[in-house]
Amino acid sequence: MNPAKKKRLQAKGWHIGTVSEFLxxxxxxxxxxxLKLTLSRNLQERRQQKNLTQTQLARVVKSSxxxxxxxxxxxxSVSLDLLIRSLLALGTSRKEIGKMVG
Amino acid sequence: MNPAKKKRLQAKGWHIGTVSEFLxxxxxxxxxxxLKLTLSRNLQERRQQKNLTQTQLARVVKSSxxxxxxxxxxxxSVSLDLLIRSLLALGTSRKEIGKMVG
DNA sequence: TTGTTTTATGTCAAAAATGACATATATTAT
DNA sequence: ATAATATATGTCATTTTTGACATAAAACAA
Numbered sequence: 731m732n733p734a735k736k737k738r739l740q741a742k743g744w745h746i747g748t749v750s751e752f753l754x755x756x757x758x759x760x761x762x763x764x765l766k767l768t769l770s771r772n773l774q775e776r777r778q779q780k781n782l783t784q785t786q787l788a789r790v791v792k793s794s795x796x797x798x799x800x801x802x803x804x805x806x807s808v809s810l811d812l813l814i815r816s817l818l819a820l821g822t823s824r825k826e827i828g829k830m831v832g
Numbered sequence: 833m834n835p836a837k838k839k840r841l842q843a844k845g846w847h848i849g850t851v852s853e854f855l856x857x858x859x860x861x862x863x864x865x866x867l868k869l870t871l872s873r874n875l876q877e878r879r880q881q882k883n884l885t886q887t888q889l890a891r892v893v894k895s896s897x898x899x900x901x902x903x904x905x906x907x908x909s910v911s912l913d914l915l916i917r918s919l920l921a922l923g924t925s926r927k928e929i930g931k932m933v934g
Numbered sequence: 935t936t937g938t939t940t941t942a943t944g945t946c947a948a949a950a951a952t953g954a955c956a957t958a959t960a961t962t963a964t
Numbered sequence: 965a966t967a968a969t970a971t972a973t974g975t976c977a978t979t980t981t982t983g984a985c986a987t988a989a990a991a992c993a994a
Contacts, residue, residue: 798971803971812952832933887942898943
């Protein structure tokens with residue numbers, strides 16, 4: 731945000747801050763969420779790279795289309811476990827996943 | 833195992849193989865389990881490095897001593913989520929965790 | 935030794951994650 | 965346009981994971 735606009739907003743009583751601040755997230759919580767989002771994006775890219783539909787991926791992961799969609803959408807109801815097991819099922823190596831994480 | 837012993841065992845009807853084979857684990861399942869074990873070990877090392885007892889770490893992570901013990905023991909009842917959140921709570925960076933994974 | 939602290943293991947009710955399903959909304963092809 | 969395919973979103977019963985607790989076993993000190 732440009733400084734002028736920021737000042738105008740603050741003059742009117744608005745507070746400017748990060749999403750983490752707004753949600754009262756600790757740094758670790760932020761990192762944890764960002765990590766899941768990173769894996770989400772990579773999962774979607776990998777799936778599309780292989781020209782698989784969510785339904786097809788669901789079959790290889792033994793899950794369901796709706797859960798794949800939620801994974802890729804970064805839905806909070808999906809665990810790191812499922813994300814990583816899905817990446818592995820797509821043939822992603824530990825080394826590659828390590829790169830995403832680190 | 834040395835070849836001679838292997839041959840002797842096979843002569844007596846024993847089968848030699850990997851743990852994965854014995855448990856009928858797919859390669860992805862093996863990788864997934866090994867990944868958890870890697871994080872387990874790293875968690876224990878990190879905790880000991882900081883001279884924390886399991887009880888003290890449990891407080892930081894908002895868990896319990898028994899769950900920390902199970903994590904470090906590689907108990908199958910603990911998720912990747914908890915392992916990674918614990919590592920983060922110990923101040924481990926994404927980059928460091930990435931190194932463990934990759 | 936005996937006491938003290940730390941870690942391991944088992945159990946369980948509560949909480950979170952899961953697959954399945956219905957169905958809405960996009961996207962693409964004809 | 966409209967049919968077909970793909971993705972998004974909501975709900976829910978079942979399964980898995982969780983923290984808490986008890987207690988056993990191990991490590992360590994006095």
